[in-house]
Amino acid sequence: MKSILAAIDIETGAETVLFETDLHLEAPNWTRDGAALIVNGGGRLYRVPIDEPRLHVIDTGFANDLNNDHGLSPDGTQLAISDSTEQDASCIYVLESAGGVPRQVTAEIPSYWHGWSPDGKELAYVGKRPETGGTFQVFTIDVDGGAERQLTCGFDHCDGPDYTPDGGWIWFNGERAGSVQLWRMRTDGSVLEQMTDETSVNWFPHPSPDGHHVAYLAYEPGTTGHPPNRNVELRLMPAGGGPSRGLRAVFGGQGTLNVPSWAPDSRRFAYMRYEP
Template sequence: MRSHIHIFDLAADSARTLFTAEAHVEAPNWHPGGDRLLVNADGRIWTLPLDAPALQPVDTGFATACNNDHGPSPDGRTLAISDKTETGKSCIYTLPLAGGAPARLTPDVPSYFHGWAPDGRTIAYCALRDGAFDIFTMPAAGGGETRLTRDLGHCDGPDYTPDGAWIWFNADKPGHAQLYRVPAAGGAPERMTRDARVNWFPHPSPDGRQVLYLSYPPGTEGHPGGLEVELRLMPATGGEPRTLLQLFGGQGTINVPCWAPDSRHFAFASYERDA
C-alpha cells in the first residue's frame, strides 16, 4: 500500500504532495502550532513536520492499536485518541500531545473520537449505544456523556464550528449518508446536503466560512477505502458545494479535522491502487 499525504492550497486551487510512504498512512490532523501534521499508521500516532517530512512516533503508552480517529486540543497540549488495546473495542483516551500515559474517558465502548470544542473543554464523538451509532459529547476532563442524535440511522464524523455553537456530522437517515448539523447544546438536527452522493466527515474551516467534506459515488455503503472519491467545499450556512478535486481514497482521507489554523490550507491522504 502506497500512501500520499497532501496539502491543498485554496488560493492556488491545487494540492502538493508532502510525504509518500510504502505503508497505510491516514487521517492527517494539523497541529495547532501550524508547523506539523499528526497522522495514524500501523496502530500508532505520528507527527509529520512540514519542513522535513518524516514520521516521528508519539509515545502513546500502552495504546498501540489506535485507529484513525484522533486529534490535538485547540491549545496544543492534549491529544485525544481512539484505541482498542485495553478493551478490544475502540475507546477514547487523552494524553499529553508530546506523549505520555493515556487516561481513559469513555466508560462504554465502542466510542470513536472526532472533534474538540473550540474552548477545549468538551469532545464530540460517535458511539454505538442501544444498537445505534449516534453523536455524543463529553467533558474533556471526564464525566457523563450527552447524546445529541436519535433515529437518524448511522451517525458519524462530528466536528465543531469554530464558535462552538454547532456540531456538523453525517447520518444515513434518508437512505444514504448526508450532512447534518446539530446545536452543540442540544436541539433538533438540521440537514445540510440533499443530493444523490454519499457524503461523510464534514469539517468546518477555522474561520467559520466553509465546510470541507468527503463525497462518495451514489450507492456507496459505509465509508470504505479504495474508491474514486471527491473532496468538496460548501458554504457553512448551506448551499451549493464545489468539487475541489477527485482522488483515489475514502477511508483515511479526511476522517478527522484537517484544516490549517489559517483556513487557507488543509491536509488529506490519497492512495494508489494495488498493481
C-alpha cells in the same frame, strides 16, 4: 499501496504533496502552529514535520492499537485518541500532545473521537449503545470524563461530529433511508438542520478555523459505509449552507479525511490519498 499525504489550496484547487511512503497512513491533523501533521498507521501515531518530512513516533504509552480517530485540543497541548488495546472495542483517551500516558475519558464502548469543543472542555464522538438500538449516534462528554450525553436519535448511522469554531454548532454526517447527508445541530442536540441534499454519499464534514467553509468527503451514489480504495471527491461548501463545489477527485475513502485537518490559516486542508 503508496500513501500520499497532501494539502489542497481551497481557492485554486492546487495540490501540494507533503510526504509519501509505502506504509499505510491515515487521517492527518494539522498542528496549531502549522509546522507539522499528525497521522496514524499500524496502530501508532506519527508526527510529520513539513520542513523535513519523515515519520516521528509519538509515545502513546500502553495504547498501540489506535484507529484513525484522533485530534489535537484547541491549544495544541493535548491529543484525543481512540484505542482498543485495553478494551474490547474503541475507547477514547487523552494524553499530552508531545506523548505520554493516556487517560481514559469514555466509560462506554465503542466510542470513536471526532471533535474537540473550541473552549477545550468537551469532546464529540460517535458510539453504539444498547439504548441506540445497535446504531451509531452522536455523543458529547466532558474532557475530564463523567456521564456522556446522547445528542442524536432516529438516524440509521451517524459519524464525524465536529464543532464550528464559535462553538455554536456540531456538524456530522447522518444516514436516513439510505441517504447519507451532512447535518448540523446545536451543541445540546437541538435545532437539527440538514445541510446537503445531494446524490453523493457525504461523510466527515469539517468546519474551517475561520468559520467560513466546511470541507467534506463525497462518495459515489450507492456507496455503503465509508470504505477504502474508492474514487471519492474532496468538496467544499459555505459554513452557513448553500451549494457545494468539488475541489479534487482522489483515490481513497476511509483514512482520507476522517478527522479535522484544516491548516491554521484556513487556506488549505490536508488529506491522504493512495496509489496502487
